[in-house]
Every structure is written in structure tokens, then in C-alpha cells.
Amino acid sequence: MHVIVTGGSSGIGLAIATLYASRGDHVSLLARHPGRLEQAQAQIDALPGIDSSRIQIASVDVASAAQVSSAIESCEASFGPCDILIASAGIVEPRTFDAMPASVFDEQISINLLGTANVVRAVYKGMKSRRDGKIMMISSGAALIGIFGYTAYCASKSALGGFAEALSAEAAAYGIRVSVCFPPDTQTPQYRRELLMRPPEAAALMGSVKPWSAEAVAAKIVGGIDRGRAKIHFGFSLTMLAYLGPLIKPSLIWWVSRKTRKNIGKETSESLAESSDRRFDHGK
Numbered sequence: 630m631h632v633i634v635t636g637g638s639s640g641i642g643l644a645i646a647t648l649y650a651s652r653g654d655h656v657s658l659l660a661r662h663p664g665r666l667e668q669a670q671a672q673i674d675a676l677p678g679i680d681s682s683r684i685q686i687a688s689v690d691v692a693s694a695a696q697v698s699s700a701i702e703s704c705e706a707s708f709g710p711c712d713i714l715i716a717s718a719g720i721v722e723p724r725t726f727d728a729m730p731a732s733v734f735d736e737q738i739s740i741n742l743l744g745t746a747n748v749v750r751a752v753y754k755g756m757k758s759r760r761d762g763k764i765m766m767i768s769s770g771a772a773l774i775g776i777f778g779y780t781a782y783c784a785s786k787s788a789l790g791g792f793a794e795a796l797s798a799e800a801a802a803y804g805i806r807v808s809v810c811f812p813p814d815t816q817t818p819q820y821r822r823e824l825l826m827r828p829p830e831a832a833a834l835m836g837s838v839k840p841w842s843a844e845a846v847a848a849k850i851v852g853g854i855d856r857g858r859a860k861i862h863f864g865f866s867l868t869m870l871a872y873l874g875p876l877i878k879p880s881l882i883w884w885v886s887r888k889t890r891k892n893i894g895k896e897t898s899e900s901l902a903e904s905s906d907r908r909f910d911h912g913k
């Protein structure tokens with residue numbers, strides 16, 4: 630079995646790649662930075678019982694369709710056709726919409742959504758001709774509800790839900806199973822970076838839930854792929870949000886926006902007080 634994992638050098642992608650490698654599958658890790666890819670490969674190789682000749686790495690930016698197509702072609706040339714694609718490469722950069730440069734918004738869409746489309750396109754034709762294959766897109770719990778400061782990320786990740794559902798409708802007749810999962814906050818390098826940028830309004834919604842380990846998320850994803858699940862949800866709250874969203878979301882959104890308005894009101898009155906103090910100091 631040949632498993633291709635984008636974002637395989639870190640976090641959830643690396644944990645998934647490790648699980649498949651420990652089952653004896655051929656695994657290709659794709660990501661941008663060669664140093665991190667080499668480290669990930671060495672980390673997997675060092676595990677007991679791993680056949681290092683079954684792990685390969687390829688440096689590629691998923692946002693570039695041309696790079697993706699040639700990287701996947703060469704991975705398939707050495708390990709055979711892709712049986713399972715895991716599209717885990719992704720980034721997040723929380724900021725309010727008006728403080729987010731267009732380039733930062735666009736990059737999240739290019740990597741998370743268009744990057745996923747690029748890798749799916751690179752394996753899909755082959756899977757269709759073989760009438761076999763599995764594709765797993767890594768979305769996010771952030772696809773299930775709009776979160777303050779996450780306009781680009783929520784847009785990219787909820788689009789993956791629609792992409793997976795629509796592609797699944799086209800692919801099922803050819804024996805290809807297309808799935809999507811919606812992980813919660815997970816202890817990874819991305820999560821640790823994200824926490825430093827997460828606005829307090831978002832923390833009010835997300836901060837009370839303990840993050841999962843990357844290994845636990847990976848085990849649920851791989852188990853879901855084995856069982857042929859179309860959608861994978863994590864934990865009680867996110868599962869409820871997924872299935873009962875239209876019922877739950879209005880009151881949840883009302884509660885969060887009330888908190889947000891209070892914070893903004895507090896900030897505005899503090900800054901008004903500061904500027905009137907300054908006017909007073911300057912005798913104006």
C-alpha cells in the first residue's frame with residue numbers, strides 16, 4: 630500500500646504517516662522545508678520494526694500545481710500508484726479581517742483549499758483508472774462555526790467540506806472513497822504558533838476545550854479511513870455542532886457576540902478615556 634501524506638513533516642500529518650509506516654506501508658511525506666522532512670523521516674526510521682526503504686520524502690509547495698504534479702509523479706514512480714492520499718498540509722494565521730493583509734488571506738486559501746485540490750488532482754486520474762483509492766482531506770472544527778479572527782481559515786476549511794462531499798458524489802461510482810475530517814485543537818507546532826496569535830474573542834469560544842494529542846487525532850483518522858467513514862468528528866461538542874449546528878449555532882453565536890461587544894465596548898471606553906486624559910495633559 631502506498632500512502633502519500635502532504636504536511637507529513639509535522640503534527641497531525643507526521644502522526645498519520647507514522648501509523649501507516651508502522652503497519653509496513655510505503656509512505657511518501659510531502660512538505661516544503663527539506664530539513665523538517667529529513668527530521669521527520671529520521672524520526673519514523675528510528676522506530677522499532679520500520680523498514681526505512683519504505684519511507685521517502687519530497688519537498689513541494691502544495692500551492693503550486695506544477696510542483697505537486699511532478700512530486701507525486703516521482704513518488705508514484707518509486708513506490709507505485711497512490712492508494713491513500715492524506716491532504717494535511719495547511720496553515721492558519723488568525724487576525725481580524727480588516728487587519729489581515731490580502732496576501733495573508735489569500736495564502737490560507739491557496740494552501741488549505743487550492744493546495745488540497747492540487748494534490749487530489751494529481752492522484753485522482755490514476756485512482757479513477759484503477760477504480761480504487763482513498764482520499765482524506767484534513768479540514769478543521771473551525772469549518773463548523775465562524776470564529777472571530779479566522780475569516781480566511783474558516784472559509785478555506787469549510788470549503789473543504791463542500792469539496793469532499795461533491796467529489797465523493799463523483800468518485801463513488803469509480804470505487805474511490807473521498808472523506809473529510811474536522812479535527813479539534815491539537816497539540817502540534819501549528820497550534821502552539823496559533824495560540825500566540827489567537828484573539829481573546831476566539832479563545833472565549835475555543836479555549837475551554839483541552840487540546841487533543843496529534844497521535845489520538847491520527848488514530849481516529851486512520852481508524853475512520855479503515856472503516857470507510859465519509860466524515861470524522863472529534864469529541865462531544867464538535868460532533869453536536871456538526872449534526873445539530875442549525876439548532877445550536879444561533880444561541881452560541883449570540884453568546885459569543887455579546888461577549889465580543891462587551892470587550893469592544895470596554896476597549897473603546899478605555900481608549901476614549903486615555904485620549905481625553907492626553908487632551909487634558911496637553912491642556913486642549
Ligand SMILES: NC(=O)c1ccc[n+]([C@@H]2O[C@H](COP(=O)([O-])OP(=O)(O)OC[C@H]3O[C@@H](n4cnc5c(N)ncnc54)[C@H](OP(=O)(O)O)[C@@H]3O)[C@@H](O)[C@H]2O)c1
Nearest residue numbers: 636638639640641660661662690691718719814815817819
Ligand atoms: N493543530 C490543530 O489544532 C488543528 C486543528 C484542526 C485542523 N488542523 C489542520 O490539520 C492540518 C495539519 O496541521 P498541524 O497542526 O499538524 O500543523 P503543523 O504541525 O504546522 O504541520 C503542517 C504541515 O503542513 C506543511 N505545509 C504547510 N504549508 C505547506 C505548503 N504550502 N506546501 C506543503 N506543505 C505545507 C508543513 O511543512 P512546511 O511548513 O515545511 O511546508 C507541515 O508539514 C492542517 O491542515 C491544519 O489546518 C489542525
